[in-house]
Amino acid sequence: MLLYFKPGACSLASRITLTEIGRDFDAIKVDTETATTAIGADYLTVNPKGYVPALEIEPGVILTENAAILQYLADIAPDAAIAPAAGTIERVRLQEWLNFIASELHKSFSPWFSGRTLEDDEMSRAEATLFRRIGDVERALSDGRPFILGQTFTVADAYLFVVLNWSNFISVDLARWPMVAAYVGRVGSRPAVRRALIAEGLIQSEAA
Template structure:
């Protein structure tokens, strides 16, 4: 498999899950602004939407969109337990959570990465939007569960971690959401997460 990624972007969720599963894969860092891959390819020929992730499997099939890519990866190794079985209530809950992260939480951070300047009023409004979505995560974790679907780590936790971790990079505080902060730290400590962050240049290799 080959994963086209951009350091620190949402594609890191797929990178983390590939590490969790121990599936052999290659990485190709992608400049989405220029539309070029590190290997010199035209990224728009791989992913016409122009953004990551783009996963190419061993048969040459190309998959995009995090919810789809993450579920595909989980289904390659069902015994790893990173996604409930198809047709179960648990799978519907996974899809529900993935769609929330994708369409609500992820989207709420969009203005920070638009390339445009934000005045104070605009920033306050955007931060409030992030806070509303973070509050949903906080409510989900309020029963003491370790992960979004319960006590078992799943692919949605990799995705939610990547997005919530952006808060530190853009200067948004999660102090009002202590369970969410603890959740981010818990996922950050997983070896597969550390390995991905080191490979993408986001942290030094721990001693």
């Protein structure tokens, strides 16, 4: 398999999941601004939508969209048990979370990544939206569940961790959402998550 990624971007959720399931894969960095891969190829021939992630699951067969890629990876590795079985209400709960993360939480960060400085009123609106959505996660975690669906890690945690971790890049302190802060610490300390973060240069290896 071949993962097209940008360091720290939502494609990190695919890398975490590939690492969690112990799947060998290659990864190629993409400059989404120029739509060029690290070997100088036109990324639009891989994903005409221009964004990461994209996952080549076999030559010429490309999957895009976080929610689809993550569920595909979970389904090809049932022993890893990182998604409830298809057709169950628990699987629909997973999809409910993946959809919330993609369309509500992930996109709430977009104003900060627009490449321009936000005016004060834009910043206030953006913060209000983002803080409300982080509050939704805080509420869900307030029953003490260690992972977003309950007692076990799922692919929704891979994606949710990556998105919440962007708070570091925009200087939003998660301490005001204590369950969320603890959650990010818990997921971030998983060995596979740490290996993925190291692979993308986001944290240093212990050996370094």
